[in-house]
Amino acid sequence: MTPEIxxxxxxxxxxxxxxxVIIDVREDYERDISTIEGSIHIPLAELQDRLDELNKxxxxxxxxxxxxxxxxxxQILKAEGFKDVKNLIGGINEWARSIDKALQVY
Numbered sequence: 386m387t388p389e390i391x392x393x394x395x396x397x398x399x400x401x402x403x404x405x406v407i408i409d410v411r412e413d414y415e416r417d418i419s420t421i422e423g424s425i426h427i428p429l430a431e432l433q434d435r436l437d438e439l440n441k442x443x444x445x446x447x448x449x450x451x452x453x454x455x456x457x458x459x460q461i462l463k464a465e466g467f468k469d470v471k472n473l474i475g476g477i478n479e480w481a482r483s484i485d486k487a488l489q490v491y
Contacts, residue, residue, distance in 0.1 A: 419488040
């Protein structure tokens with residue numbers, strides 16, 4: 386089962402300044418539409434080749450448009466031994482609907 390986090394839970398972690406890193410696995414053009422501030426960009430197609438950029442002990446939240454690609458990314462990181470990874474339920478579109486209404490839903 387893929388570990389998950391809700392948008393409300395993520396917002397609470399950000400508000401608390403928890404030591405988390407958000408990885409946006411969408412394509413470049415999607416980040417031009419909307420982005421969670423402070424997220425890093427590693428497209429899903431590049432993730433496997435860029436694992437050496439990540440710390441296996443760091444807490445990561447994986448995010449895409451609606452949660453499908455980031456669920457796959459979460460499974461990749463888990464399989465590679467990352468300890469604390471979670472998929473953002475509903476992705477950036479749910480974040481835009483429930484947390485940051487200034488962002489565009491697409």
